[in-house]
Amino acid sequence: MMAATNTRPESQPSSDKAAEIWAVLAGVLDPEVPAISVVDLGIVRGVMVSETGAVKLQVTPTYTGCPATALIHEIIKAAVISAGYFEVEIEQVLSPPWTTDWISQEGREKLRAYGIAPPVGEAAVGKALLFGVPPQVSCPKCGSNKTEQVSEFGSTACKAMYKCLSCAEPFEYFKCI
Amino acid sequence: MNIYRDESNPLFQYVVGLGDDALILGHRWSEWLSKGPNLELDIAASNLALDLIGQANLLLEYAAEVEGAGRSADDLAYLRDTQDFRCHWLCEQPNEDWGVTIARMLMFSTYQYLRYSALMQSTDRQLAEIAAKALKEVTYHRRFAAEWTVRLAQGTDEGHRRVQNGFNILWRFVPELFETSGGERTLANDGIAVASDSLEADWRETMDEVMTKAGVSAPETSGRVMASRHNGHHSEHLGHLLCEMQFLQRAYPKASGATW
Numbered sequence: 513m514m515a516a517t518n519t520r521p522e523s524q525p526s527s528d529k530a531a532e533i534w535a536v537l538a539g540v541l542d543p544e545v546p547a548i549s550v551v552d553l554g555i556v557r558g559v560m561v562s563e564t565g566a567v568k569l570q571v572t573p574t575y576t577g578c579p580a581t582a583l584i585h586e587i588i589k590a591a592v593i594s595a596g597y598f599e600v601e602i603e604q605v606l607s608p609p610w611t612t613d614w615i616s617q618e619g620r621e622k623l624r625a626y627g628i629a630p631p632v633g634e635a636a637v638g639k640a641l642l643f644g645v646p647p648q649v650s651c652p653k654c655g656s657n658k659t660e661q662v663s664e665f666g667s668t669a670c671k672a673m674y675k676c677l678s679c680a681e682p683f684e685y686f687k688c689i
Numbered sequence: 690m691n692i693y694r695d696e697s698n699p700l701f702q703y704v705v706g707l708g709d710d711a712l713i714l715g716h717r718w719s720e721w722l723s724k725g726p727n728l729e730l731d732i733a734a735s736n737l738a739l740d741l742i743g744q745a746n747l748l749l750e751y752a753a754e755v756e757g758a759g760r761s762a763d764d765l766a767y768l769r770d771t772q773d774f775r776c777h778w779l780c781e782q783p784n785e786d787w788g789v790t791i792a793r794m795l796m797f798s799t800y801q802y803l804r805y806s807a808l809m810q811s812t813d814r815q816l817a818e819i820a821a822k823a824l825k826e827v828t829y830h831r832r833f834a835a836e837w838t839v840r841l842a843q844g845t846d847e848g849h850r851r852v853q854n855g856f857n858i859l860w861r862f863v864p865e866l867f868e869t870s871g872g873e874r875t876l877a878n879d880g881i882a883v884a885s886d887s888l889e890a891d892w893r894e895t896m897d898e899v900m901t902k903a904g905v906s907a908p909e910t911s912g913r914v915m916a917s918r919h920n921g922h923h924s925e926h927l928g929h930l931l932c933e934m935q936f937l938q939r940a941y942p943k944a945s946g947a948t949w
Contacts, residue, residue: 576822577743606747606818609825642899643839644832663729664833665736673729689825 520616521558522551529561533569536595540588544580544668545686547626550588554614557605566599567592572610575669575689612670612688624652629674629685649685651676661685699872701755703882704816705765706775706918707804708748711823712766713927714780714797715741716934717790726787733833737794740826747819767938771928772921779862781927785855788841788848792855795834799895800866801827803888812880835899842903853905861912866892870919 522538525531537559538551550556550571558570569588573581585602592600612631615623620630632647646661656678663673664687671684718738725731749762779797784790805827808820841848867889869877876882900906916922 573743573822575740575743575826576747577739577741579739606822609818609822611825642832642835642895643902644836663732664829665729665733667732669736669739689829 520554521556525559527561529565530559533559533561533567533592533595533597536591537588540591542580543583543587545623545626545628545670547628548615548619548622550584552616552619552622554616554619555584555610556588561597564599565597567597567601569600569602570605571602572605574610578669580668612686615686623686627652627683628671629683631686631688633688647688649674651679651681652683653681654679659683698756699876700813700881701752702775702870702872702919703876704748704752704755708745708752708762708765709774709776710780710797710801711741711748712745713774713776713930715739715745716930717780717784720784721790730787737830737833740830744819744823744826747822751815751819763938767935771923771931774921774923774927774931775918776923776927777862777865777918778924779859779866781924781930782859782862783926785858786851788851788853789855789858791834791837791841792852793859794830795838795899796856796859796863796866796896798827798831798834799892800888802831803891803895804883804885807883807888810880811882816881838899838905839903842905849905852903856900856905857908860908861910864912865914865918868914868917868919870917872919 522534525534534551534556537556538549540550542548542550542553545553553574555572555574556569557572558568560568562568569592571585571588581604589600589602615631623630629649629652632649646664648657649659649661650657651659651674654676656676658677659674660677661672662675662682666673666684670686670689672687673682674685675682715738718734718741721734722731722738725734745766746762749765753760753762753765777797779793782789782793784793802824805820805824809817809824811817811820838852841852843849867886869885873882874884877884877887896907
């Protein structure tokens with residue numbers, strides 16, 4: 513199930529200072545998909561600020577081997593420090609595991625505007641199928657539903673390659689996991 | 690008495706086994722880079738390698754923590770010798786060609802799928818969380834391997850011959866998948882680990898489903914476990930693999946660590 517807007521962690525800041533940091537993070541873009549923020553992507557799971565202003569962040573990886581993970585931690589840290597919080601600690605959390613369902617509605621629209629088709633449907637649950645049918649993805653350029661999968665792997669772990677049969681544009685699809 | 694069997698810390702041995710499987714299979718996939726059958730599959734290979742090495746990283750980090758001897762995940766990956774690895778022989782076998790590589794991936798990703806699914810119920814929270822994360826990736830890997838098995842086998846005679854050859858070569862490693870060590874059994878009884886032999890029926894059912902659909906068959910072998918990974922026994926291929934994988938860290942030990 514897609515996390516409802518009111519259950520997303522950024523909608524429930526633990527304090528005013530935490531709300532301020534959430535706002536800062538909403539401006540930190542994913543280095544590999546610089547169209548959406550780390551908050552839209554749903555990888556920031558918690559922001560805690562102590563009385564002395566020490567910040568503890570909980571961040572989860574998209575894929576276990578995502579090579580951008582270390583870089584994402586660095587730029588998140590840098591952004592929080594720039595906002596005046598000099599003591600920042602990042603804790604990597606694995607649970608609940610990230611899926612594309614964690615991408616916010618707003619994030620999905622930003623992806624589409626950037627030229628990446630957002631994930632279609634919900635991540636597979638229960639007994640996953642052995643043989644998959646590629647999802648029906650609409651072209652982020654012209655909106656046509658006549659598209660086909662070129663490869664289920666793309667330039668980063670989280671994307672597949674598609675092409676539009678109407679406007680002939682190749683495009684990337686943020687695949688569902 | 691076996692000098693390599695170390696049952697002093699069964700949880701460490703078990704988690705290292707999970708991590709080594711992912712690490713060694715991930716390394717095998719990385720060997721396809723720049724040599725893939727086409728550009729898309731070259732990219733697929735790098736993605737599969739990345740996922741597996743990511744899983745290895747989480748698992749070996751946890752193993753290092755369980756061991757509590759001050760070793761890091763990198764130390765475990767790059768500074769152990771063959772007899773201290775606990776990966777399955779199936780993972781360390783050479784890629785050969787795309788048919789063999791796909792047959793192996795179907796066999797092992799099906800196994801990993803079942804093992805991670807069961808581990809999600811582990812009473813060890815860390816293991817359960819890693820398993821839940823890894824399962825999402827392995828589900829995708831298994832589908833990739835199942836579809837390629839069918840595509841090769843139902844495509845040309847040459848494709849059929851090659852993927853069938855993969856199963857012919859690799860089927861002798863099936864029994865070791867289900868060999869359950871004493872330490873693993875004890876951990877399983879405590880709800881921490883998954884006893885490997887409990888996965889066999891489901892594994893055979895999935896393999897049968899895909900292989901029937903593809904029109905390939907399992908060779909007749911009276912395979913049995915001759916030498917056990919649990920004792921640190923491996924085929925000669927693991928040593929050659931480690932020569933390449935561990936070269937940098939061993940040649941330049943002073944530079945290893947955070948500087949990479």
